[in-house]
Amino acid sequence: METNSYNSAKQAALKKYFSRMNEMQQEAVFTVNGPVLVLAGAGSGKTTVIVNRIANLINFGNAYFDTSREGSSDDIAFLRDYAEGKTDDFDTLRDTVAVDPVRPWNILAITFTNKAAGELKERLSAMLGEEALNIHASTFHSACVRILRSEIEALGYGKDFTIYDSDDSQRMIKNVMGELDVSEKQLAPKAVLSEISFAKDKMITPAEMRADAGQDYRKKMISKLYALYQERMRAANALDFDDILVFTVELFEQFPEVLEKYRNRFRYIMVDEYQDTNHVQFKLVSLLSGGHRNLCVVGDDDQSIYKFRGANIENILGFEEQFEGAKVIRLEQNYRSTQTILNAANSVISHNNSRKPK
Incomplete structure (x- = not known):
């Protein structure tokens, strides 16, 4: 077995499969385990990264960085052909390289608005077909309502709240x-x-x-x-909008067995617009990811505008301290604006006191 040749051929083939993405976008897609902070500036293709990262989880798992799997000379030959564009046989690629592929229902992707959740579902369906139907892609509130409909009796409320x-x-x-x-x-x-x-x-x-x-x-x-x-x-037997999140956190804190159940269900968690999360949302994702630690958050501290609504910028600024061993990936290539506009925007933004350099 030619392990080193197999690994380099495998990585080249996967880069070919995700070749529409730039190098930093690919790194965000391939880094599937542990806490990850993706700093995505405006127009940097963050939704594309989220969709492709989920596709990579389902199709290939941790294939890119894994070194445990060995390949035959035929495998290596196929992977080299794939990397060079001589074949586009996806099924053989997946069978040749996949390592611990993730089941769709073990993925929780959280967005802030129903519109954003709808767009994410549409793009996942276009890329993954029927498998996308089993991915939990929703807002914070929708995800928590689903949990509470099953578990809220532990807090003394009826499920028909x-x-x-x-x-x-x-x-x-x-x-x-x-x-x-x-x-x-x-x-x-x-x-x-x-x-x-x-x-x-x-x-x-x-x-x-x-x-x-x-x-x-x-x-x-x-x-x-x-x-x-x-x-x-x-x-x-009523909850207001804020109770939905608060009660879910209380449920997890008071009933460890319930928390463990949902940690096992949602083994990979992604949160978009992380700069807009408040304290209770931070608690929620911290609890859910506390066992496996497979939490990927995407956001831009320069786009945090909801402090008046309780958003806590420290959630994104302090991510590396809150989640030990976190990897930070910066998406700095803009696909939306001209250089003149970017220069002007960066000049203004550089005066912000609390921000991460990019």
């Missing part, structure tokens, strides 16, 4: 304010809900909010409203 939209939540908080004789002139219902939402993003309980309020009358009152709001929501 109702999800309140903003109008439902506003009606509930108005009822709660009425119960505590708090006038809407004194505290605006939307402002109260906003404070409660920020507390949930940071996983602050009503009791913790009250303890932190000190002598601040407004904060003390909002903490009371928060506590009663949660009681009334539980009585109605």
Whole structure:
């Protein structure tokens, strides 16, 4: 067996298969194990990388970097022919090089919007066919709702819980304010809900909010409203948008066997737009990836614009400290803008205080 010749021929063949991508994009595709941070600037083809990385996981697994598999002289000859474009026999390529290919249902790909999740599913279907149907590609909230529909009884709720939209939540908080004789002139219902939402993003309980309020009358009152709001929501077997994430994290923290079940299910996790994640979302991906550590996040600290909504830029800036041994891959080739525009943008962005160089 010619192991060294096989490995070099295998890598050349895989590079040929993913030849539409540049070198750094290919590195992000081939690096499948352990924590990975892909810093993807605007227009750098990050969705292409996500789609192709998932395809590589399913078709080839850890083939590119693995050195355990040996190949025959016929294997080496085929791989060299493939790399040189003399054959495009995909099935033989997969059979010749695949190492621990990943089952589609063991992949969780998280995006921030339903539109982005829909686009990801479409592109995966175009590349993988029916196999794409078994990949869990969804928003944070959709993924958590699916988990809670199966597991929420452990937290004392029924599986047929109702999800309140903003109008439902506003009606509930108005009822709660009425119960505590708090006038809407004194505290605006939307402002109260906003404070409660920020507390949930940071996983602050009503009791913790009250303890932190000190002598601040407004904060003390909002903490009371928060506590009663949660009681009334539980009585109605209802969750608001923030509860969906918070309860999933609480479920994983309080019931290790449930966490283990989903760690085994989602063995490879990818998160897009990681710069926009908040504290509870960080907790969620940290818990889910805690066993296998196969977490790949894609984002750009220069595009973080949702601090007002609770996004924590430290999630992306501190990724290497939070996930030991993390590999950082920078996608710096722009496919969308002219050099003049890029020069102007980079000149402005360079003045940001908290950012990673690229």
